[in-house]
Amino acid sequence: MHDDFSSFFDFLPIGAYRSHPDGTMLRANPALVHINGYSTEAELLRAVRDIGSEWYVQPGRRREFMRLLARDGQVQGFVSEIHRHRSRERIWVREHAHALRDAEGRVRCYEGTVEDISDLEHSRDQVDRIADQVSGMVFRTVMQPDGTRVFSYVSRGVRELLGLTPEQVMADGDAIRRLWHPADAARVAAASEAARASGRTLSIEHRVVLTDGTEKWLHVRSTPVHLSPQRSEYAGVVIDVTARKRAEARLLESNERWKLALNSTGDGVWDWNLQTGDETYSEQFLAMYGYTEADLAHNPRVLDSLTHPDDVPAMLRDREAHFSGRTPTYVNEHRVRCHDGQWKWVLSRGLVIERDADGRPARMIGTHTDITARRQADALRIERDRAEAANQAKTQLLSRVSHELRTPLNAVLGFAQLLQRDLPPGSTATEWTGHILQAGRHLLDLVDEVLDLSAAQSGQLQLSLSDLSAEPLLDEAWSMVQAAPLAGRPPCSLVRDIPPALPPVRADRRRLLQVLVNLLSNAVKYNRPGGAVHVALRADGPAIVFEVRDEGEGLTPEQIARLFSPFERLDAARRGIEGTGLGLSLSQQLAQAMGGTLSAHSAPGQGATFALRLPWA
Template structure:
């Protein structure tokens, strides 16, 4: 029976005088240890010692001495060097018994575990390579057991979230709570599509809140690796990759491209205005001069000179307006400093009353006195004055104008000034896209030139701010200035 067993089966006895004997050992010693029975029995200790790797001899004999002394199990793994097979791994597993005469007997087996050790080594190398690859790529791993509804997160996944332990993040609902609200719908949709086998794997870009309260962009990928008989997911494995740096560069690129697009649009609009207005007025001057050449009557010349003066004044206004726009858009060294918003609103109110003491406008300032914004002083005066004078100029004929200044803070932290009036209002469906265009007018008013809002928008954008409008015909208008300042 022993001949059929590949392991070396043995009974080994050592007495109180350290004499060794092997009452029982299987013939497989010749195959496993490359040692004949006679050589083994003639010098047991020497035969074994010669086969053990020099670096493992102390481990081997110390484990044996300990098992003998404690009369406990003897288990040890060690390397051996054989004449033909070379380096091999072995394992001894045995139990011990103490007899009445002080002898200790070991009953067990010795196995060749070289193939197992080779597999363990390859697995360890593979795991080390995988771990190195994960660490080098800043990619974390997650494993979702849907039966227990528990999720394992690797150390790198936790590092992305600036967490030390997975204890606070062990179920999928906790992850859902830190996903940015704006990203949740597509996040749910993408993973559900994969669960329903509509797509071969799950992939989604979303923001997650870290322990510091800041958001990071991650690329979340996953795949169902186990389903039940009905196709319901049982286990999902995936990765988290921190792509905040790439996403910030992408958003900055989009922002830059939009800036260039807006600048190109303004340049195209500017060139059309220059071409149309200057050519029209130049044509008017030529026509007047042609009339003077044809009709030399003194009365005709006098009349034509009056027209020429009007055209000349219009041309001068056009050139001044265009020059102002060019200065705003090309001024790279404009002065910017903190300004008290209430102070400039009060200055605007005072300017309006001094200019037109008969105005019956009721101007209400709800802005707190402590509010400051970073802006150019001259631009801020111009912006506030233009919005207020427009509100008075386009007041509703059936009621006295009311102008209200309100201050708010957006959820992103940007400071916002709202200027509300109860005037004529603007039909945004008809004129919304044209509202801030140059020489665009929307009411029949004798002083309307269509340049103020265009200049105002350029001044706000030159300060990296934004302007928005809400309006209803017959009710009034609200202009919202979003400053570049953040709390």
């Protein structure tokens, strides 16, 4: 120290010194002489041989002091326990030091100050006793403008928490930072810098890896107590949250396994946090409706808004019934509007798995199952049952009407036949009686065909299926048509195309004969004068096909479209052709009842062809 500053050096209230790099004491002011228990500077200098081995209570403390000097060129706030050199009494001191260098940059000596902080250390002991009650580590740290961190206080809890001593942490501001988990280090550093820049409290959880390889989770909370451009001082606490984090990880793993199990069923999974209002959805859930996570915004109100308005009241009632504990689970069926605008029926099931201290639901999990096909099938079944009931009612009505008509109609026909027998031939009365008989028989045929058509449409037609040879039935039907020739029309010839050894057909004999007679009779009625009726039989796959073709005027596409409608007679009346208009409609129903089909194709001027297709025996 320069002589110009000798007075300042001598009267400095704290110890000051100059020492050689080898540890030899070169100068000491009166305050430092007093701290060491000597009377004069000369006495102190003669007594001290090696500062490192004679002064510090902890042997490695001198090495740490020198390491910091070599690294930074200075030491600030270096707190240690030392011996008063003469009495060997232990006291606590705080040191500041720096190196003096020559023109070539070599260290010439060290200068520093020593402050007796034993009274402060007594207070520190009291603080330690208080801090020991905290599960974890209490600290106070100073952040220098250059980013250097200096801990001014670290509680003894750091030993159990991190395996470090308070002295190690206070001597090395980066001792804790070096324990940060590599995967968390960048995140913690960024959060720390953001808190420092904003002057806000830092609250973060991260992992550390101790020197023995142990991994722990820490919760760090650091609050600013003094902020200035020169230094920023913080006080905080660090606690071990490893047990909680592991429990959360186990719970998360359990939830993920549960969700994975539900996803494997093909159902959409939802998880609703009623306290935060957030709801998460599985990929299957989103795919079910064609939405993305952004579309639903993790908000259950968005999904509720997509529920069909007619279904919302019942859905809310079922949900509230479970929330209040009146039902063990939440179950509801409702419609949800998909991304493409279509409505999808879903079965929603859920369970409250967490409640708060007041018993209110806090978390609910559940699934959505697509039941659109089932609901559509139910609707079809209901409609089918309704139609069947209506058909049964219609059949019963027609049966009663038929019974009520047949009795008086048979009486009219019987008395008309008796009256005709007693009238002279060729008289006007005889002609009129013939008209009565013709109209009565037509009405009786109409009643029979209406009953048959109704029974066929309602599925109540009684059939007696057997294996039949097709060619003899065709011959019998043609014979029946020839036995009742049409008035004023010349007979038609039959052109046959029937291969040998056709397999038998599976059908009801009476009903098949009824259909063939109807087809052949129509071919005769609508044929051109002198034209032929063409009949062909052939095997086509597992079926036998009866084809009946006339040489008449043919039909337009519009006429073919109406051909099998009940009471459709096309231009029969204009051409003087009698009939009920039910023959073709009934024939088609009978063909379908026997497991077959009846179709027609034609073109104007090319006649009409009817194809009856029935299964093999």
